[in-house]
Amino acid sequence: MAHLLPVALEKLIDELGRLPGVGARTAERYAYFLLKADQHINTSLSTAIHDIHSLVKTCPITFALIDADETVSPLYSNSDRDKTVVAVVEEPLDIVALERTGQFKGTYHVLGGAISPIDGVGPDQLHIPELLKRLVDDDVKEVIIATNASVEGESTALFLQRHIKDAGIVVAISRLARGIPVGVDLEYADQITLAHALEGRRTL
Amino acid sequence: MAHLLPVALEKLIDELGRLPGVGARTAERYAYFLLKADQHINTSLSTAIHDIHSLVKTCPITFALIDADETVSPLYSNSDRDKTVVAVVEEPLDIVALERTGQFKGTYHVLGGAISPIDGVGPDQLHIPELLKRLVDDDVKEVIIATNASVEGESTALFLQRHIKDAGIVVAISRLARGIPVGVDLEYADQITLAHALEGRRTL
Structure with a gap:
């Protein structure tokens, strides 16, 4: 059973399997897509992943994510x-x-x-x-x-x-108000949500 | 609405969105995971994606995937x-x-x-x-x-x-034989599969 797939492909599948919620099948599917994709797609994805830490930082006041060349979140400044x-x-x-x-x-x-x-x-x-x-x-x-x-x-x-x-x-x-989300029928709302909706009812 | 997320993060989300079956929400989730991951995880994923084309090739006889340093698929040789x-x-x-x-x-x-x-x-x-x-x-x-x-x-x-x-x-x-997959109840099998299963029945 050893060596069913090329070593590099097994490695890529393992690495992709670290992403949240990605199991073996999904990782295989992603890896096979990347194997068949043009190199420029792989290169830009690869670069974006590698550089993300150095290009993004945290706003020291709001702790929102900001570009590395910003000092404070634009939503604050x-x-x-x-x-x-x-x-x-x-x-x-x-x-x-x-x-x-x-x-x-x-x-x-x-x-x-x-x-x-x-x-x-x-x-x-x-x-x-x-x-x-x-x-x-x-x-x-x-x-x-x-x-x-x-x-x-x-x-x-x-x-x-x-x-x-x-x-x-x-x-x-x-x-934030708790209640029934838009588009949901009463009969499908769970009882805690419905209790919140009753408690937070608004006078019309 | 411009500039809600750092430019580099938007770019990473866009790139991850190219993977098959990955929508905007999933791409955001992956990108956020990679943002919080240790750099060594990003580096090895990034390298695996970048190098996959040069490390994997196709067997000239069976067209299976093989490592770049192999000449023929080991499943053939x-x-x-x-x-x-x-x-x-x-x-x-x-x-x-x-x-x-x-x-x-x-x-x-x-x-x-x-x-x-x-x-x-x-x-x-x-x-x-x-x-x-x-x-x-x-x-x-x-x-x-x-x-x-x-x-x-x-x-x-x-x-x-x-x-x-x-x-x-x-x-x-x-x-390959067509029929009822293991673990499936007859009542849930679709009619075409059931027809195949009848047609391909085996004498015991």
Whole structure:
């Protein structure tokens, strides 16, 4: 059974198998695609992967991802953005999701994860001290906690709320609404979501 | 909306989106994983992708994939393999699937695809003349047509069967059995598969 595939192809399949959610079959499919692709496709993908660390860095204020030649996230330095409203998110890509709504004109703060004792992530590993500093420095009026609707996201939201109050900082704290997503029939909504939707009902 | 993500990250997402079956969300997930991965992971994946074309070539006899420093597929040159039995497959990875059964001791021939007028693939683009040459050179006794169970695979099997006969080559031609896969309940088998299973029933 040894040596069914060329050594270099086995190696490429192994390397591709490190990507999240990619099993052996998918890695084989990607590898075979790359084997048949033009070299220029391989070269540009290869270069993009190799150089990503040196071309991207983290904003020292908001912890959003920025280009290596920028000093601060343009979503913070831009004078059109309201620095007194801060949306707190878990990961940098969450910013993209919120920006796509086109509804938010405040600034962002990336925690760098959520509190998760199982994964060994405590509040100390998150960018919480930097958030508290911003709340004071920028005279922030509202913090919108936009962590995920998971157990970890909820715990983190609760922790943040208490932590900000304990620090004696007076600021409005809100959380993204929970309810029925657009396009979903009532009968298919799970009971926790439905309970949240009832609790958060709005007067018309 | 411009410049939500660093330019280098957008570029990496675009490049990863070329992989088969990878949409924008999956590409974002891969890119974010690579951004957080150690540089040595990125370097080895990057190198494996860049070098794959120069390290892998096609066997000139069987058209299986081989290492660049090999001359012929070891599955052909190995004296334990019976050169008078040839399994004809569409793609190089099909060999891996058949080898995993551990049941086949013959040799392989990769067509390089299947006849598909819609995709503009005719018999001329497949390695059929090379197969006919092998049938004569190696005094082949049996050809097992192991193309896919798709319309294209069936057409190719039919074409090959006629083409070999028209060339006046006397050889036994067989096709992989069609029937109910292991572990599948009768009630879930589709009617064509069931018809094949009935047609190919075996006396006990």
